[in-house]
Amino acid sequence: MxxxxxxxxxxxxxxxxxxxxxxxxxxxxxxxxxxxxxxxxxxxxxxxxxxxxxxxxxxxxxxxxxxxxxxxxxxxxxxxxxxxxxxxxxxxxxxxxxxxxxxxxxxxxxxxxxxxxxxxxxxxxxxxxxxxxxxxxxxxxxxxxxxxxxxxxxxxxxxxxxxxxxxxxxxxxxxxxxxxxxxxxxxxxxxxxxxxxxxxxxxxxxxxxxxxxxxxxxxxxxxxxxxxxxxxxxFIGESNFLEGFVSKTNGKESIIELREGLMVHTLDKTYRKADKVVIAVRPEIFVIEKGRKKGVNSLYGNVEKYRFEGTNTRCEIQLENGDTVVVVRPALLTERLDAGEEVTVSFPVGKHFVFPYPEKGLREELRVE
Ligand SMILES: Nc1ncnc2c1ncn2[C@@H]1O[C@H](COP(=O)(O)OP(=O)(O)O)[C@@H](O)[C@H]1O
Ligand SMILES: [Mg+2]
The missing domain is CATH 3.40.50.300 (P-loop containing nucleotide triphosphate hydrolases)
Known part of the structure; x- marks a missing residue:
């Protein structure tokens, strides 16, 4: 064999x-x-x-x-x-x-x-x-x-x-x-x-x-x-990509500043202050709540699209900084959201990936042709 x-x-x-x-x-x-x-x-x-x-x-x-x-x-x-x-x-x-x-x-x-x-x-x-x-x-x-x-x-x-x-x-x-x-x-x-x-x-x-x-x-x-x-x-599964740079790191965790000063915490230790990075978050890792809720890794935005897909709902949120994220939640556990509604999306520290910002830019890196 x-x-x-x-x-x-x-x-x-x-x-x-x-x-x-x-x-x-x-x-x-x-x-x-x-x-x-x-x-x-x-x-x-x-x-x-x-x-x-x-x-x-x-x-x-x-x-x-x-x-x-x-x-x-x-x-x-x-x-x-x-x-x-x-x-x-x-x-x-x-x-x-x-x-x-x-x-x-x-x-x-x-x-x-x-x-x-x-x-x-x-x-x-x-x-x-x-x-x-x-x-x-x-x-x-x-x-x-x-x-x-x-x-x-x-x-x-x-x-x-x-x-x-x-x-x-x-x-x-x-x-x-x-x-x-x-x-x-x-x-x-x-x-x-x-x-x-x-x-x-x-x-x-x-x-x-x-x-x-x-x-x-x-x-x-x-x-x-x-x-x-x-x-x-x-290419494997789906990810949201958020660009930023390391604004603080203490050897145990880092704070990453996204566009327009939005801050997220990561457990990553491999990057140094000022490194440009991309954070990847799976759509099902995000939690979504109506209104503005304070918390770690809570980002505010407005619903752009809401789609009921049977097993899941798929929601596109435009964040305050202009980035768009896709959130996928089990339909049976999720409230209906309307376009324009103000929401908080959050994700637990450590449930995402941090990558170095690609040399040729994010768009070029993700191109499939
Ligand atoms: N016989 C060939 N002559 C010239 N270019 C080729 C030939 N076979 C493959 N290529 C090129 O090599 C690259 C890889 O092709 P291929 O192995 O067929 O890719 P895939 O199977 O992943 O679609 C492509 O750019 C393709 O155009
Ligand atoms: Mg082929």
């Missing part, structure tokens, strides 16, 4: 003008479901194609199952590659598609038939062996693509936006099936997506990528609770 190790991988295109992947180090553990998550163009597909052996890195090493695979062509890497476009042979029926791998490998007929039956059962399509790909729904075609990859003996599954072309409902269903399949068959999977909800639901760990680099690797919970970069706090 394979683990996968990438060491200092770099890949450029067009004579070095496009740096698609750079300084990428990653260890995917044996039997792990790991997702590469990041906005379009950040280098996910390029990374996956290098693992598959479809393209060569300019620099760095790739190990699969503790073996350096630089000289191994794709067919010797025992990987199954599933794309967004259901890449089935259109003129072959389901059975021929799935038996293709074992046949090419020269397995005897009995053995390859047994494997294919097993795989089709796994993906719940044993009844459709005679169908042509075009006669099947998108979700079914993607299941067949999986069965085909697995029948060919893949121990390492590489999934490039495999659910991307499917309807929302099927996409959510297939997420769980995909994960279960990988776990039941004790495979290792590297899944690529730009959809954070999908990544959170399906993965053991997620590697968040931006502009060719991996910013942070962690479990969904680690990334949500302890984002190490502004961009991660932005």
């Amino acid at each position: 394979p683990n996968v190790k990438l060491t200092d991988i770099r890949k450029t295109f067009e004579k070095g003008r496009i740096v698609a992947v750079d300084h990428v180090d990653l260890l995917v553990r044996d039997r792990e479901y790991l997702t590469l998550l990041g906005p379009s163009g950040c280098g996910k597909t390029t990374t996956l194609r290098m693992v598959a052996g479809l393209i060569e890195p300019d620099k760095g090493e790739i190990h699969i199952d503790n073996q350096l695979v630089s000289d191994h062509p794709p067919e010797d890497r025992d990987v199954g590659y599933v794309f967004q476009q259901y890449a089935l042979f259109p003129h072959m029926d389901v059975w021929d598609n799935v038996t293709y791998g074992p046949r090419v490998k020269g397995l005897d007929e009995e053995k390859s038939e047994r494997i294919c039956r097993e795989m089709l059962e796994m993906v719940k399509l044993s009844e459709r062996t005679d169908a042509l790909p075009r006669e099947l729904s998108g979700g079914m075609q993607q299941r067949i693509a999986l069965a085909r990859a697995l029948a060919a003996g893949a121990k390492l599954l590489l999934l490039d936006e495999p659910l991307g072309a499917l309807d929302a409902k099927i996409r959510t269903e297939l997420r769980y099936e995909l994960r279960k399949l990988v776990k039941d068959l004790k495979l290792t999977a590297i899944h690529v997506t730009h959809d954070q909800g999908e990544a959170m639901a399906i993965s053991d760990r997620i590697a968040v990528m931006k502009k060719g680099r991996i910013l942070q690797v962690g479990t969904p919970q680690e990334l949500y609770m302890k984002p190490k970069h502004l961009f991660v706090a932005h």
Whole structure:
């Protein structure tokens, strides 16, 4: 069973003008479901194609199952590659598609038939062996693509936006099936997506990528609770960002002055007086009350928008200093608020993140394209 190790991988295109992947180090553990998550163009597909052996890195090493695979062509890497476009042979029926791998490998007929039956059962399509790909729904075609990859003996599954072309409902269903399949068959999977909800639901760990680099690797919970970069706090879940600078610090906690002199307390010790920082607060961390209430980390503002969303209410508040924050509260526990209403939003000291102000500015840092 394979683990996968990438060491200092770099890949450029067009004579070095496009740096698609750079300084990428990653260890995917044996039997792990790991997702590469990041906005379009950040280098996910390029990374996956290098693992598959479809393209060569300019620099760095790739190990699969503790073996350096630089000289191994794709067919010797025992990987199954599933794309967004259901890449089935259109003129072959389901059975021929799935038996293709074992046949090419020269397995005897009995053995390859047994494997294919097993795989089709796994993906719940044993009844459709005679169908042509075009006669099947998108979700079914993607299941067949999986069965085909697995029948060919893949121990390492590489999934490039495999659910991307499917309807929302099927996409959510297939997420769980995909994960279960990988776990039941004790495979290792590297899944690529730009959809954070999908990544959170399906993965053991997620590697968040931006502009060719991996910013942070962690479990969904680690990334949500302890984002190490502004961009991660932005891309995983939702965050409010407030700009300011450290106005006081005593080695235990700091006071940060936001725009227009609003003050907030943090337990952060890493910054020095006058450092420019950005505070990130999750929308569900804010408490909202009508009127002006005094307290630590209480900010005053007016309701701009109030939306009932079923489980939650979502409220946009314009603070006194002009910053806007989004507050999400459980609908059943929240009073209705009207636009224009004066409110206090507060958050407990320590329930937020402090980041250094990004070199190129906040807006540029958070851009996803
Ligand atoms: N064959 C190629 N030739 C030139 N540029 C490429 C090629 N493949 C990818 N790129 C560029 O490399 C960057 C990363 O692409 P890709 O890995 O496909 O991103 P993602 O899968 O995250 O959307 C993009 O800027 C893309 O335009
Ligand atoms: Mg891609």
